[in-house]
Amino acid sequence: MKHAQSGATSRSVNDPTAKGKGPPAIEDITVKPMPASRTEAVQEALRQAIIEQKLRPGAKLPEDALGETFGTSRTIAREALGRLAVEGLVDLKPNKGAFVANPTLEEGRDIFMVRRGLEQTVTGLLAGRLRADQMTQLKAFNEKERSVSGVDEKESIRLAGEFHLLLARMTGNQLLIRYVTEVVSRCSLILAMYGRPHSADCGVDEHAEIIAALERGDAPKASHLMDHHLESVAGRAMLEARAEHDIRELLAPYAARIKGMTE
Amino acid sequence: MKHAQSGATSRSVNDPTAKGKGPPAIEDITVKPMPASRTEAVQEALRQAIIEQKLRPGAKLPEDALGETFGTSRTIAREALGRLAVEGLVDLKPNKGAFVANPTLEEGRDIFMVRRGLEQTVTGLLAGRLRADQMTQLKAFNEKERSVSGVDEKESIRLAGEFHLLLARMTGNQLLIRYVTEVVSRCSLILAMYGRPHSADCGVDEHAEIIAALERGDAPKASHLMDHHLESVAGRAMLEARAEHDIRELLAPYAARIKGMTE
DNA sequence: TCTCTCCTTATTGCATGCGATAATCGCATG
DNA sequence: CATGCGATTATCGCATGCAATAAGGAGAGA
Numbered sequence: 001m002k003h004a005q006s007g008a009t010s011r012s013v014n015d016p017t018a019k020g021k022g023p024p025a026i027e028d029i030t031v032k033p034m035p036a037s038r039t040e041a042v043q044e045a046l047r048q049a050i051i052e053q054k055l056r057p058g059a060k061l062p063e064d065a066l067g068e069t070f071g072t073s074r075t076i077a078r079e080a081l082g083r084l085a086v087e088g089l090v091d092l093k094p095n096k097g098a099f100v101a102n103p104t105l106e107e108g109r110d111i112f113m114v115r116r117g118l119e120q121t122v123t124g125l126l127a128g129r130l131r132a133d134q135m136t137q138l139k140a141f142n143e144k145e146r147s148v149s150g151v152d153e154k155e156s157i158r159l160a161g162e163f164h165l166l167l168a169r170m171t172g173n174q175l176l177i178r179y180v181t182e183v184v185s186r187c188s189l190i191l192a193m194y195g196r197p198h199s200a201d202c203g204v205d206e207h208a209e210i211i212a213a214l215e216r217g218d219a220p221k222a223s224h225l226m227d228h229h230l231e232s233v234a235g236r237a238m239l240e241a242r243a244e245h246d247i248r249e250l251l252a253p254y255a256a257r258i259k260g261m262t263e
Numbered sequence: 264m265k266h267a268q269s270g271a272t273s274r275s276v277n278d279p280t281a282k283g284k285g286p287p288a289i290e291d292i293t294v295k296p297m298p299a300s301r302t303e304a305v306q307e308a309l310r311q312a313i314i315e316q317k318l319r320p321g322a323k324l325p326e327d328a329l330g331e332t333f334g335t336s337r338t339i340a341r342e343a344l345g346r347l348a349v350e351g352l353v354d355l356k357p358n359k360g361a362f363v364a365n366p367t368l369e370e371g372r373d374i375f376m377v378r379r380g381l382e383q384t385v386t387g388l389l390a391g392r393l394r395a396d397q398m399t400q401l402k403a404f405n406e407k408e409r410s411v412s413g414v415d416e417k418e419s420i421r422l423a424g425e426f427h428l429l430l431a432r433m434t435g436n437q438l439l440i441r442y443v444t445e446v447v448s449r450c451s452l453i454l455a456m457y458g459r460p461h462s463a464d465c466g467v468d469e470h471a472e473i474i475a476a477l478e479r480g481d482a483p484k485a486s487h488l489m490d491h492h493l494e495s496v497a498g499r500a501m502l503e504a505r506a507e508h509d510i511r512e513l514l515a516p517y518a519a520r521i522k523g524m525t526e
Numbered sequence: 527t528c529t530c531t532c533c534t535t536a537t538t539g540c541a542t543g544c545g546a547t548a549a550t551c552g553c554a555t556g
Numbered sequence: 557c558a559t560g561c562g563a564t565t566a567t568c569g570c571a572t573g574c575a576a577t578a579a580g581g582a583g584a585g586a
Binding site for chain 2: 568569571572576577578579
Binding site: 094121124180 | 286302338341345346357370377379382437438446
């Protein structure tokens with residue numbers, strides 16, 4: 001069972017997958033999504049790149065370039081872009097192309113608002129229903145967060161998001177997992193855009209408190225903590241944004257009018 | 264089975280008149296039914312068909328057949344299916360094809376659980392913040408619901424879903440609108456699968472109560488009413504399902520094992 | 527008669543080609 | 557000098573073709 005296509009095609013694109021086909025090992029299904037098809041691979045790669053700001057918000061995503069980059073055709077890139085558009089990480093403008101989503105502050109607030117509701121559902125479902133091994137996993141994760149807090153900024157942000165994903169996965173509710181995944185992705189993007197440095201680090205202790213409340217089975221407290229945790233994260237980011245970025249935000253329309261930019 | 268005899272009429276690949284900038288083909292404008300792109304048109308059409316149970320859950324959706332049906336190529340059908348898969352209305356199985364989502368009772372419960380959280384967010388955002396014209400619109404809608412209640416079953420179900428969408432739209436929160444749209448779609452599918460007749464009709468009065476609470480600005484009450492409204496709708500449907508469908512549900516794994524089906 | 531294997535066939539996954547659309551630039555003109 | 561307009565080019569939208577995979581059936585052997 002080979003994966004590379006037989007050489008009939010004159011075009012030999014560099015196929016990154018051709019370098020050894022590791023048989024999919026048995027993996028922890030709760031933690032690992034899955035490699036899946038090429039489309040999903042590209043989708044996932046783009047998602048990561050967007051979240052990590054390797055691709056700036058508003059950046060154009062030409063199908064050709066993406067296809068070449070990932071060693072696939074435009075078709076795959078196109079499909080991945082379409083799905084990311086459904087997720088809200090990409091803006092798809094007809095006959096104009098795909099762009100990295102460039103959420104405004106208002107959209108950011110909207111997303112955080114939805115996230116608060118979703119994660120309250122998460123805590124409501126988990127409180128008092130976590131198995132021992134899950135509690136262990138959560139506490140270990142929190143320790144990992146603490147260990148990189150203040151050391152590795154990027155990793156800290158990534159783990160902070162991952163913590164919420166971990167909680168969501170523990171509900172076993174597939175839809176909830178999907179939605180939380182989406183909002184966490186988008187919130188990461190927003191925090192990267194508007195948040196100040198260290199705004200994510202502050203969450204470690206709050207995460208610990210949430211874990212404790214969940215362990216006690218105190219659903220109202222857990223939900224309350226989660227809500228305030230998210231509210232404060234959003235609040236700090238937005239406040240900071242107001243001081244640091246809002247000027248640019250306010251000026252954008254004028255600049256656009258001057259330059260004749262049509263957005 | 265013949266091979267795709269491409270749509271033939273609607274669009275001719277060889278269009279000699281396209282040369283020059285003469286009078287734009289009139290038929291082009293009239294024939295062109297596309298509100299947006301073709302993909303989205305197909306996506307929307309399929310979504311409607313699935314929700315209205317024109318396509319049974321579990322039904323296969325071959326790309327060729329869809330393309331032929333809609334007068335497009337497989338590419339469009341394929342992309343639409345991919346996006347619907349992201350929305351959860353379609354199951355995409357690698358190398359096997361696309362199928363109409365066939366949610367189990369557990370998935371149904373999961374979806375309703377998420378929906379409850381989302382719609383509580385909606386009520387929380389709307390309570391006491393609705394303009395007069397919006398209140399008028401809501402009350403008029405409720406009256407419309409009442410007028411068809413017990414008369415037109417299908418329409419009644421459709422309007423019941425539409426009411427929740429209307430509320431979500433009034434928040435102005437785009438993400439919330441999208442999520443509520445999705446869960447309402449999927450809940451419609453689930454109710455159509457597992458719900459008993461008339462299960463949706465009962466909602467008219469509850470809708471009225473919610474409207475009243477929103478008008479008074481009583482957020483907790485509105486959220487509470489909404490939550491119980493959805494819980495009861497789900498509960499009735501699931502209860503009925505338990506009596507009517509669960510046997511099949513329980514037997515499925517065994518049947519699968521016998522036949523060697525792996526899903 | 528049952529089963530195993532191989533072959534046929536329908537359908538997916540992916541790549542590429544072609545026409546069309548929108549952006550860009552040069553050019554001519556008031 | 558600014559402005560409007562036509563040609564060029566880059567990119568998108570979409571259709572189609574080709575290889576690969578999975579499903580189904582026929583035939584041979586036990």
